[in-house]
Amino acid sequence: MANLSSNFIGIKSPNPFWLASAPPTDKKYNVERAFEAGWGGVVWKTLGSEGPPVVNVNGPRYGAIWGADRRLLGLNNIELITDRPLEVNLQEIKEVKRKWKDRALVISLMVPCDEDSWKDILSRIEDTEADGVELNFGCPHGMAERGMGSAVGQVPEYIEMVTRWVKKHSRMPCIVKLTPNITDVRKPAEAAKRGGADAVSLINTINSITSVNLDDYSPEPMIDGKGTHGGYCGPAVKPIAMNMVAEIARSADTRGLPISGIGGITTWRDAAEFMALGAGNVQVCTAAMTYGFKIVHEMISGLSQYLDDKQIGLNDLVGRAVPNVTDWQYLNLNYVAKAHINQDDCIKCGRCYAACEDTSHQAIAMSPDRVFTVKDEECVACNLCVNVCPVDDCITMVPMAKGAVDPRTGRKVGDYANWTTHPNNPSVAAE
Amino acid sequence: MSNSPLTPGIVPARLSEASYARNFADHTPALDRHEAQVAADRCYFCHDAPCITACPTSIDIPLFIRQIATGTPEAAAATIWSQNILGGMCARVCPTETLCEEACVREAAEGKPVEIGQLQRFATDTAMAKGLHPFERAARTGKRVAVVGAGPAGLACAHRLALHGHDVVVFERRPKAGGLNEYGIASYKATGGFAQREVDWLLQIGGIEIRTGMELGRDVTLDQLKADYDAVFIGVGLAGVNALRAEGEDKAGVRDAVDFIAELRQAADLSKLPVGRDVVVIGGGMTAVDAAVQSKLLGAETVTIVYRRGQEKMSASGYEQDHAVQTGVRIIHNAAPVRVIGNGHAEGVEFAYTSDGPGGLKLSAETFTLKADQVFKAIGQTLSGTPAGLAVEGGKLAGHSGKVWVGGDCAAGGEDLTVTAVAEGRDAAEAIHAALTGA
Numbered sequence A: 001m002a003n004l005s006s007n008f009i010g011i012k013s014p015n016p017f018w019l020a021s022a023p024p025t026d027k028k029y030n031v032e033r034a035f036e037a038g039w040g041g042v043v044w045k046t047l048g049s050e051g052p053p054v055v056n057v058n059g060p061r062y063g064a065i066w067g068a069d070r071r072l073l074g075l076n077n078i079e080l081i082t083d084r085p086l087e088v089n090l091q092e093i094k095e096v097k098r099k100w101k102d103r104a105l106v107i108s109l110m111v112p113c114d115e116d117s118w119k120d121i122l123s124r125i126e127d128t129e130a131d132g133v134e135l136n137f138g139c140p141h142g143m144a145e146r147g148m149g150s151a152v153g154q155v156p157e158y159i160e161m162v163t164r165w166v167k168k169h170s171r172m173p174c175i176v177k178l179t180p181n182i183t184d185v186r187k188p189a190e191a192a193k194r195g196g197a198d199a200v201s202l203i204n205t206i207n208s209i210t211s212v213n214l215d216d217y218s219p220e221p222m223i224d225g226k227g228t229h230g231g232y233c234g235p236a237v238k239p240i241a242m243n244m245v246a247e248i249a250r251s252a253d254t255r256g257l258p259i260s261g262i263g264g265i266t267t268w269r270d271a272a273e274f275m276a277l278g279a280g281n282v283q284v285c286t287a288a289m290t291y292g293f294k295i296v297h298e299m300i301s302g303l304s305q306y307l308d309d310k311q312i313g314l315n316d317l318v319g320r321a322v323p324n325v326t327d328w329q330y331l332n333l334n335y336v337a338k339a340h341i342n343q344d345d346c347i348k349c350g351r352c353y354a355a356c357e358d359t360s361h362q363a364i365a366m367s368p369d370r371v372f373t374v375k376d377e378e379c380v381a382c383n384l385c386v387n388v389c390p391v392d393d394c395i396t397m398v399p400m401a402k403g404a405v406d407p408r409t410g411r412k413v414g415d416y417a418n419w420t421t422h423p424n425n426p427s428v429a430a431e
Numbered sequence B: 001m002s003n004s005p006l007t008p009g010i011v012p013a014r015l016s017e018a019s020y021a022r023n024f025a026d027h028t029p030a031l032d033r034h035e036a037q038v039a040a041d042r043c044y045f046c047h048d049a050p051c052i053t054a055c056p057t058s059i060d061i062p063l064f065i066r067q068i069a070t071g072t073p074e075a076a077a078a079t080i081w082s083q084n085i086l087g088g089m090c091a092r093v094c095p096t097e098t099l100c101e102e103a104c105v106r107e108a109a110e111g112k113p114v115e116i117g118q119l120q121r122f123a124t125d126t127a128m129a130k131g132l133h134p135f136e137r138a139a140r141t142g143k144r145v146a147v148v149g150a151g152p153a154g155l156a157c158a159h160r161l162a163l164h165g166h167d168v169v170v171f172e173r174r175p176k177a178g179g180l181n182e183y184g185i186a187s188y189k190a191t192g193g194f195a196q197r198e199v200d201w202l203l204q205i206g207g208i209e210i211r212t213g214m215e216l217g218r219d220v221t222l223d224q225l226k227a228d229y230d231a232v233f234i235g236v237g238l239a240g241v242n243a244l245r246a247e248g249e250d251k252a253g254v255r256d257a258v259d260f261i262a263e264l265r266q267a268a269d270l271s272k273l274p275v276g277r278d279v280v281v282i283g284g285g286m287t288a289v290d291a292a293v294q295s296k297l298l299g300a301e302t303v304t305i306v307y308r309r310g311q312e313k314m315s316a317s318g319y320e321q322d323h324a325v326q327t328g329v330r331i332i333h334n335a336a337p338v339r340v341i342g343n344g345h346a347e348g349v350e351f352a353y354t355s356d357g358p359g360g361l362k363l364s365a366e367t368f369t370l371k372a373d374q375v376f377k378a379i380g381q382t383l384s385g386t387p388a389g390l391a392v393e394g395g396k397l398a399g400h401s402g403k404v405w406v407g408g409d410c411a412a413g414g415e416d417l418t419v420t421a422v423a424e425g426r427d428a429a430e431a432i433h434a435a436l437t438g439a
Helices: A028-037 A086-099 A115-128 A156-169 A186-195 A235-250 A268-276 A286-291 A295-310 A351-359 A384-388 B017-023 B033-041 B050-054 B061-069 B073-083 B087-093 B105-110 B116-129 B152-163 B194-205 B222-228 B257-266 B286-297 B318-327 B418-437
Strands: A006-008 A011-013 A017-019 A041-047 A062-066 A072-077 A104-109 A132-136 A174-177 A199-202 A206-208 A211-213 A218-220 A230-233 A259-262 A279-284 A337-341 A364-366 A372-374 A395-399 B144-148 B167-172 B208-212 B231-234 B254-256 B278-282 B302-306 B330-332 B335-341 B348-357 B360-371 B374-377 B404-406
Touching: A006 A279, A011 A104, A017 A295, A028 A041, A028 A086, A028 A295, A041 A086, A062 A211, A072 A235, A072 A286, A086 A104, A086 A115, A104 A115, A115 A156, A132 A156, A156 A174, A156 A186, A174 A186, A186 A199, A186 A235, A199 A235, A230 A235, A235 A259, A235 A268, A259 A268, A268 A279, A268 A295, A279 A286, A279 A295, A286 A295, A337 A372, A337 A384, A351 A364, A351 A384, A384 A395, B033 B061, B033 B116, B050 B061, B061 B073, B061 B116, B073 B087, B073 B116, B087 B116, B087 B194, B087 B418, B116 B194, B144 B152, B144 B222, B152 B167, B152 B194, B152 B208, B152 B231, B152 B418, B194 B208, B222 B231, B231 B418, B254 B257, B257 B286, B257 B374, B278 B286, B278 B360, B286 B302, B286 B318, B286 B374, B302 B335, B302 B360, B318 B330, B335 B360, B404 B418
Parallel strands: A017 A041, A017 A279, A041 A104, A104 A132, A132 A174, A174 A199, A199 A259, A259 A279, B144 B167, B144 B231, B167 B208, B231 B404, B254 B374, B278 B302, B278 B374, B302 B330
Antiparallel strands: A006 A011, A062 A072, A072 A230, A206 A230, A211 A218, A337 A395, A364 A372, B335 B348, B348 B360
16 A cells, blocks of 8 residues: 655645645534544634634525536635634644644634734744644635735735745745636746745635526525625636646746645545646545545545556656646647547447537437447547547547548648647748 | 135225225325436436437427426426327336337446436426416317327327317217226326326317217217218227137136226225135236236235236236236246136136247147136237228228328227327327318
């Protein structure tokens, strides 16, 4: 069984699966249950400044979208940072860390954007013996209206400034949590790096309205007839999160900056994908909120099995896919594939035909007895048939060998060549 | 409970009252909203879906399931009824395992088809419970059509004709409309008086008058109908019953299974319905299964279906056969009745073993005898009382001629199924409409 021990910016944990700062990590009771279940670490739910506790709504906090069989695909929330007194949280953090020395315990922080507020909170948490801090520059709802959370995360200069304060007033490892509600995630990551951050974590939640109540004409979750945008998370956001992780991992300006991957991680496979794209560890929330803490058992066993099968260590996985993330212009335009339908696996639903005939390239033929075959002379290998087929691996993309003639174009499959040298590229023609 | 399953002879009240209620409760309870949602989620929304092709009425099944999945079962019901106005009954009695559900691609994928029949019932029950009848009759055309037989074919024909604005008079020989839905379906498949509720619901279209107690050839003649109406539709079903042609067939205790089933359906109190201690049902179709299972449910001690050919030739579906066996009915294949034994009243039936070869069915000399105080004949129904002037082909009415159209079990072509009858009645109505309006 592979060793999953993780060392993320000096913070050690028995596995790379941490619970993200969120409702599951709001108090000792939950965190201890998580540790008992096997989670490697937690980022304690965001603490604010000393003072009257934060107030939450007293109606629904979550909205959702579902797939078939009501499988939860996306969740959003309008919950704020912890609404428990600072002193209670600090006391519990201390107790938990003492009891669970081998687990990572990072504290998430969000206080007003002035140096004194940050200096004060950092001094308050110092004797909890927590392993590090995560700066919550990400929450897009509620606190952002008060100049915190994503309101900071959307301004790289603020990120740099606050990170600098934190590094100045604390010796703890500092993770900056980024908001995805920006146009280019590399800019805030660069700012965090300039400010001295030890790592970034991403993504925080995405601005969203999950559904509209068609009787009351209000967004859900609805509070007394009104709704507001909430932070979107869960499996639906994973593709967005992975792109952002990869952008930071492969950018020249941020390459090497440790990343804690967050966003829809539900299974060991999701975790492995984030790590392959450069995440040193991962944080999970929605999956735990959907299925409970026990899912970490599958994550541990699955990642172990995968690493054993590949005969690689955890660190070998991190960033392994990053060199293969490239720009469109460098993709091989001489790579030619054709869809192939395995007739033994085909259940004859005809979805590939409908998709191709109605919306793509008319490259699938349907016989009167419902045999579906690919017309190689029309197939552009778009992959839509693969994606709509309900049977796993029934339709596959088969690459053509070099030198073979593509029946669609009549041209031979040639050597690697991309857009930068393509004759149709105006910038090439201009030269 | 004055008697028990062991009481000899054909007697009532073999069971407790609670047993009757339990035995004749809805055999396949309706899906609730959650169950329907889960079942609907499984549909792949196939292109040119095989289930539609397999449905004799060509209901757009993927569409109605998608309408259920998106929270509009009322729209789903409209989709169903636009093709099959008796979609509620068909959802209950169709042998879906040999029709739509057999064709479902998930049957190929996992051996578990989408529960199309149950979903259809969910949609139609939901809409009927809301009192919806999503059809509006066209302006009256002034044309009058006579429909003979108020079974599935006649009702489907009448509704479609009325929808197009024609005035329809339905002549029905029995006291109630519904045909086999009312008189010929096992009781546990259509509980709660569903057949009559569906007829009442169907009549909401308006323009349909049903005259019961009117038999073609006895109370009204075809010539009269042709003279009085612009068109005539014949959907009289198969009122005749095949004879056993076995010695002793006329002994007391031997009767037609269809009569028993009809009597049971009309019985107000099942505990008053007599049934034998040892029941033998001869035949291999749905009627045999319905009679056998219901005999068992009425408290018969032993019930045996005997079919003269092999299991693969039984016209009762595998699902129905399994249901019979689970209820405690024994099924014997490859045996044919030779004679009914008994002194005036049936006491047993002697069977010869058979072999089914290229030369046809052969009875062997070897025989066996089953104890039987009640014997049901379920070896097929036939056309009876064919009105003069109608062509017959293969024992059934041949088809449209002049002002007369035919459909349902009495007509040639198609399986003898409720859903097929509905399709034929509906299509005949369209043909009549076209003929009357020149459309």
